[in-house]
Amino acid sequence: MIDITKYYSKIKEGFEPFKYQREVAEAILNGENVILQAPTGAGKTLASTMPYIIANEEGMNFPKKLIYSTPRRTLVNSLYSDILDEIKKGDFTKEYDVTIQTGEKKEDRYFNGDIIFTTFDQSLSSALSMPISLSNRLGNINVGAFLSSYLIFDEFHLFDLSGSYTTTVLLLEKLKDKVPFCVMTATISEEKINALADKLDARVIRADSSEYLADIVTQQGKERRIFTKDNSLDAEEIVKLHNQIEGQSKKSIVMCNRVENAQQIYEDINKLVNKEDGIETLLIHSRFLDEDRKRKEKQIKKLFAKDNDDSNVILVSTQVIEVGIDITSDIMHTEISAIDSFLQRIGRCARYRNQTGKVYVYDVLNEGDNKYLPYDDEVTLKTFSALQEIDGEVLTSELSQQIIDRVYSEETDVDAVANEKVDCSSDEFIKESWKLPDKDRFNNLIRNVIACSIVISPWVYDNCSPYNYQSLSISPGTLRSKVAEIAKETDDWLVKKVIERDDDSDFKYTYGETTADEIYPNNLYILNPDYFGYNLETGLVFDGTGKKFDPLPISNQEPDYDNTYKEESYLQHIESMNKEVPELEREMSYAIELIKDEFDLSADDFRDIVEFTIWAHDLGKLQEEWQLAHKRDEYDFIAHAERKSKPPSHAAESFWIVLELLEDFIFDYLENEGKIVDIIGKAMISHHSLNLNRTDKYTISTTVKKHLLNINADFFTEKDLTQFINKRADRLLLSLSVGEDISDEIRVRSINQYLFYFVLVRILRLADQRATKKLNQDNI
Structure with missing residues (x-):
């Protein structure tokens, strides 16, 4: 029997948890999901977060990550400060990295923290593979974090009934047997809370009843x-x-x-x-x-x-x-x-x-x-x-x-309409979003935001992500009217729209001058600081007297992908990625255990799959044209180096090169099912761009195959796997004379398959990102 009081008293000596706080902890630690109704100031934030602390302190099979979602940025900031202070006072055996992520406070855009406080639009957009604080090309990177976390949705009654409320309910209904969650509200009708409980098979704890209120001293x-x-x-x-x-x-x-x-x-x-x-x-x-x-x-x-x-x-x-x-x-x-x-x-x-x-x-x-x-x-x-x-x-x-x-x-009839919409809405949008992410669906699925984002800066150079700057939201109508008014007095540029490429090339952003009539919601615009500014006391001003916006800290910027890579051999690259894997597997261990059970995999099998994916994901870089597009001084075959010319694409080509060997690996070596081939393939293809469906022609020399035979023994943990790959190296497809449509080669359909894919692609992309950042840390 876990001593719940012991953990509360670590935060405040002698404090006895309220009756409802104890019930919330017991329910969640017992595998139940919870809908909690409690009055303001009753300590429901602590009630919902303590099960996470207790489970991890006790070494239970429980998510190693907590994502706490709210409707208000101010609430995010306040809760972050409060919980951070309480955890520090608790002197727990583990160190918990508490982070914050909002549209204006982009401190943890990749959800790397242990406890992440964020707004619901940030968490839901990440869950649906269209994160609003990341570029389109990084859309699949945070889903694995969401699917391997303990989820808390606070102030649920304030969620937009036309979007986020329905989306959250249907998402949790789909995941209720896979991730633990707690939905909290201070005000909700009997009709809605009962419908919610039935839909989610969740236990309702009502701390606003007289039975509980008498025990909550803050309410007396x-x-x-x-x-x-x-x-x-x-x-x-x-x-x-x-x-x-x-x-x-x-x-x-x-x-x-x-x-x-x-x-x-x-x-x-x-x-x-x-x-x-x-x-x-x-x-x-x-x-x-x-x-x-x-x-x-x-x-x-x-x-x-x-x-x-x-x-x-x-x-x-x-x-x-x-x-x-x-x-x-x-x-x-x-x-x-x-x-x-x-x-x-x-x-x-x-x-x-x-x-x-x-x-x-x-x-x-x-x-x-x-x-x-x-x-x-x-x-x-x-x-x-x-x-x-x-x-x-x-x-x-x-x-x-x-x-x-x-x-x-x-x-x-508001609640009745909301309940009817939940009951009559299909949850297919979840898999549709995962298959073809599209930020244009944000209004329908999350909230109808009549706003656009602005960055005030004289120049954002091509190839640098505009998401690396502070930004501010504003009504498109307000921006249109101000731009139209100023345009009467000048021929200078006022607004530029951000144009993002979505292919397998390195990040490319360009900026096209636009007019007032072409300003729309959900787009990102650059404003000329000669006419727009920001005042510390009054906010956005339209006379150019304020200041421009600063870039985010380097540590939280998207990679510039600018041509300054240090030279790195193929073996060095995949080995450095492998060093990042243990921490990523730790943070997603709860989801990984679900994957292993569902796909009948041992711990060694899962490790082999991760290593095979890392080994194969950049094979397309070994084609002759890609190598020749880079300056090589030290190594014959590189994964990174200073660029001499624009290289060809490589992600889809990597999959095509290794497809037959991948099938052998799954069918013969692991003796498992073909759906894992699709999962690994999708992770490889989408490690740069989410919607690739074709390969380009390519040529790889036979010398590359010999090179791989030599380095494999230094990379794979399991020597039997090295021998297996080396014996079947002839299965690598070293050339393709014409482009190939690969859309029919990848079929990821079920929730469990997507869970596997998103965990694997998060490991792949973050391992790649972290390893490359360390390689170039003197250049960043």
Whole structure:
């Protein structure tokens, strides 16, 4: 019997886990998947992450990687800091690498960490082989990490019903017997949680019921009283009520639905507040670069901390602080939103034990159709109506759940529509995405983002990845209007679209000048810093007075593939790759065990498959034209060297060269089934580009075959495998006079086959990437 209390007390001495925290740990460690509903501030982040720590401390067969997905970047930053601190305090026997990955904070784009905090669009796009923070050509590199991780999806009620909610449910349904997961929410209707539990065969733990709440000390004695207003937010009223807060500490938060509203209210408040008043004002929203938002978040967490009794501050914010950030206030002013969002917001008011707070709810500043965007009009109005009926009352957990169930009734039909979409949607999109990744499907499968990404820079040279720069999201409509306005005053270039090649050549990016009418969502654009800039306090500006964007740290950039490779022999390359394999196998050991069971492989068999794949994946580089395209000083046959001319493609050719020998290896040496041939073949072909389906003509000298016979004994662990390959070296196809269509040669179909492929291709590509980086570290 595992002592769960022992591990909690490592983080906080003498702490006894709450009843629901213990149940979550017991369920997940017992092989169950969990749907957890718990109120804000109840410690559900720790409840979901502790099973991972416990399992790995106890040496259990459990994923060595945790991917924690949330809807908000601010929540990612906050949770990352909190969990990192708690793990450090825990003094555990293992060292856990805690990382963070968002669109603006690209610190772990390859999901290399042990515990990765990320947004759901980052994790889901990675799971579907179209990661939004990587180029198309790297699309298959993170799927293996996702499929070998313990998955946590937090604040699940905020997932986009038209995309990410359905995609996540169907993905987890497909993987429920392969990966452990925990889905968490603070607010969800009875109808939806029951449908979710049935779909995923998951255990529901409801920590918001009286049975559990009595045990959660952070929920005891706190009180939030609701006051509804007929008018919209008013700066004078906000300042007046702020000054009426009793005591030395005065903390007010103003929550707006849109960035423009937050900017307006912030300016209006600043006009009313003098420095002599001692009131500090802060503004935070989604249009700040990560480093600046992080600075603001740190300041906010300090000023609105539970134990800060000396603050006099008004914070104006959008949804970016709606979930997860550990702060509290005396008063909250908020524009009305959907009940899910509203309950999350007020979690930043009177957040802690025995605190009392007031929540003032207003109509929105906007007018016209769809004035309540980004929220559904009907749901928002029903929420407002329900809150008006309890005007002046304390909003309890029980009353909150009643409002949720009332708002999401059959009349509103939102939950019913969501459940019907899940039930009626096919999960074939998963395998379709794996077979033919396409980022254009992002809107339908993950979320309907009406935004594009921008990089402000005077020049991004060809062959350098634009994904290596800081970026910012903006509405295409806003960008179009600003570009059109500036274009009237200048003939200079304003915007360039990033054009990415998707073939077997080295990375190539080009940049084509575009007009305002040609700006679309989900594209990446380069903006001229003479006309666009970035201000540390206000964000993006359109007068060229701000600064340009900086590159990401070298350690987190995509390879430039520029011509500066050091010379490396073929044997050195595959040997250096092999040295990277143990760590990659460790991180994916849970999935590897599933693969071995499914495909009847021993540990030695799996090692032989990995070694064979590494040995064969670059055989196409041994063709005469490829070798002649590089400068060779030391070695006869190289895998890397300074380039003299553009080399021919090699990935698909490698597969064609070794196909017959590969079949012998699987059928005769391993005595296994042909589907593994397809899996290895797909990994080899797609180790540079995901959608190759043809080989070019090539010629390899017989001297190459003799060279391989000499080096094989130095590479393969199993001498019997060396002898087997050397005896059948005549099966290598050394020439091809015309191009060949290979699309019918590769057939990966089932979930288990894809699991094997994605684990193998991650090992192959990251081993290649890490080994090559070490080779060229003086040049990077």
